Amino acid sequence: MQGFIDLLNKVMPDLLQGTVVTLQIAVVSLALGMIIGLPVGVGRVYGPAWLQRLLGAYITLFQGTPLLIQLFMVYYGLPDIGITLGRLQAAFLTLGLNSAAYQAEYLRSALQSVSEGQMVAARAIGMSKWQAIWSIILPQAVRLALPAWSNEAVAMLKYTSVVFLIAVPDLMGQAKILASRYFAPIQIYLIVAVFYIVLVGVTYLILTTIERRVRIPGLTGDAA
Amino acid sequence: MTSPILRLEDVHKSYGALQVLKGVSLTVQPREVVVLVGPSGSGKSTLLRCINLLNPPTKGRIWLEDQEITAPGVNQDRVRQRIGMVFQEFNLFTHLTALGNVMIGLVKVRKMRKNEARDLAMFELERVGLADRANYYPAQLSGGQKQRVAIARALGMDPHIMLFDEPTSALDPELTGEVLAVMQKLASEGMTMIVVSHEMGFARQVADRIVFMEGGVVVEEGTPQQMFEQPRHERTRAFLRNIAQ
Numbered sequence: 001m002q003g004f005i006d007l008l009n010k011v012m013p014d015l016l017q018g019t020v021v022t023l024q025i026a027v028v029s030l031a032l033g034m035i036i037g038l039p040v041g042v043g044r045v046y047g048p049a050w051l052q053r054l055l056g057a058y059i060t061l062f063q064g065t066p067l068l069i070q071l072f073m074v075y076y077g078l079p080d081i082g083i084t085l086g087r088l089q090a091a092f093l094t095l096g097l098n099s100a101a102y103q104a105e106y107l108r109s110a111l112q113s114v115s116e117g118q119m120v121a122a123r124a125i126g127m128s129k130w131q132a133i134w135s136i137i138l139p140q141a142v143r144l145a146l147p148a149w150s151n152e153a154v155a156m157l158k159y160t161s162v163v164f165l166i167a168v169p170d171l172m173g174q175a176k177i178l179a180s181r182y183f184a185p186i187q188i189y190l191i192v193a194v195f196y197i198v199l200v201g202v203t204y205l206i207l208t209t210i211e212r213r214v215r216i217p218g219l220t221g222d223a224a
Numbered sequence: 225m226t227s228p229i230l231r232l233e234d235v236h237k238s239y240g241a242l243q244v245l246k247g248v249s250l251t252v253q254p255r256e257v258v259v260l261v262g263p264s265g266s267g268k269s270t271l272l273r274c275i276n277l278l279n280p281p282t283k284g285r286i287w288l289e290d291q292e293i294t295a296p297g298v299n300q301d302r303v304r305q306r307i308g309m310v311f312q313e314f315n316l317f318t319h320l321t322a323l324g325n326v327m328i329g330l331v332k333v334r335k336m337r338k339n340e341a342r343d344l345a346m347f348e349l350e351r352v353g354l355a356d357r358a359n360y361y362p363a364q365l366s367g368g369q370k371q372r373v374a375i376a377r378a379l380g381m382d383p384h385i386m387l388f389d390e391p392t393s394a395l396d397p398e399l400t401g402e403v404l405a406v407m408q409k410l411a412s413e414g415m416t417m418i419v420v421s422h423e424m425g426f427a428r429q430v431a432d433r434i435v436f437m438e439g440g441v442v443v444e445e446g447t448p449q450q451m452f453e454q455p456r457h458e459r460t461r462a463f464l465r466n467i468a469q
């Protein structure tokens with residue numbers, strides 16, 4: 001037991017540093033995913049046919065291939081066409097684009113579950129199509145998409161762990177280094193697993209609080 | 225003779241091969257209340273949606289006041305501001321309170337300031353007797369209250385004419401009265417209204433004119449007295465007799 005506590009003391013600073021990197025990647029990627037995913041989701045539903053197909057292809061590409069391959073393509077592949085990214089930048093971009101594809105799909109299904117009458121009523125008081133989307137449809141769809149979005153945020157925390165394969169010193173990256181430094185892989189990975197669980201738990205708590213705060217009676221996608 | 229507020233000339237509407245409206249001409253005078261009746265599928269709702277250009281006609285012309293709104297290049301969003309519409313299914317904005325439902329058009333479309341919009345929205349809610357429900361969400365209102373909020377929302381846009389598409393058909397019988405009362409009050413204040421409804425009591429009392437449609441055309445029109453007591457067409461007689469029972 002004493003040995004374990006000694007080990008914990010020794011690895012703690014590095015693991016905390018790794019946690020900061022992991023959180024940073026998750027937050028930036030989710031934000032990037034939201035900034036890209038929102039217009040993609042809206043374009044998927046309300047855009048012209050050619051745009052819908054184009055965005056569909058983007059989503060299929062990122063949902064249909066392993067995240068690791070996407071990461072390698074961005075980090076090792078893009079330099080071939082003259083785009084060289086740092087490790088962290090590659091991590092942000094890959095996870096951001098990947099998350100955008102998922103977030104766009106959650107938003108699409110939420111947008112489609114807002115009843116047709118909402119758009120009709122908005123147009124009837126003189127709103128343009130885009131005014132109606134922005135002021136009436138999106139505020140409802142975002143709330144409807146929130147539970148799925150929470151799952152995405154939690155999943156993202158764990159997906160970030162692939163970045164250790166391009167040597168980003170995130171929680172997983174630190175774990176790998178420490179595991180070989182102290183010849184204690186099982187203990188180290190167990191400790192790291194606990195770190196992830198705590199991160200996920202806290203994230204989940206924050207998001208369910210937000211969900212509760214923005215909940216509106218009767219907003220379930222049925223007609224009002 | 226004043227100039228008509230609304231004039232339809234040979235309005236047709238088809239969806240693919242399906243012809244719903246087969247040449248409807250109709251003139252509505254300011255302050256007139258027209259009740260549109262007819263069997264389901266006769267094109268009444270379609271006609272209303274043609275008038276406010278939610279589904280523009282495939283053929284024919286419509287004038288609102290002095291403007292031909294079916295002319296190319298007309299700003300349809302601006303036209304709809306002048307035409308209030310109330311739906312069978314209410315279609316209140318689910319994520320907004322009663323007050324928010326009335327306010328949003330004032331802020332986003334009429335570009336009023338928030339506090340100005342709030343005052344006017346409260347005034348409109350008072351008009352339909354729902355000032356005390358201003359902060360309720362649609363899901364917390366009864367059907368009749370929802371429909372009154374929907375009327376207040378339409379009134380907020382200061383429409384020149386109001387279209388009602390079976391406003392009480394989705395309501396329990398005990399709730400239709402409160403909605404019809406609001407509509408009757410509007411009519412007495414001089415609002416021009418076209419009402420699709422099967423409420424014959426309302427038609428008798430409030431309508432200046434009843435228009436009977438069937439198969440995408442106007443079969444007959446006249447004052448309630450003419451239509452109920454001496455309709456010219458056998459179809460009108462049969463329909464009104466059926467519906468009155």
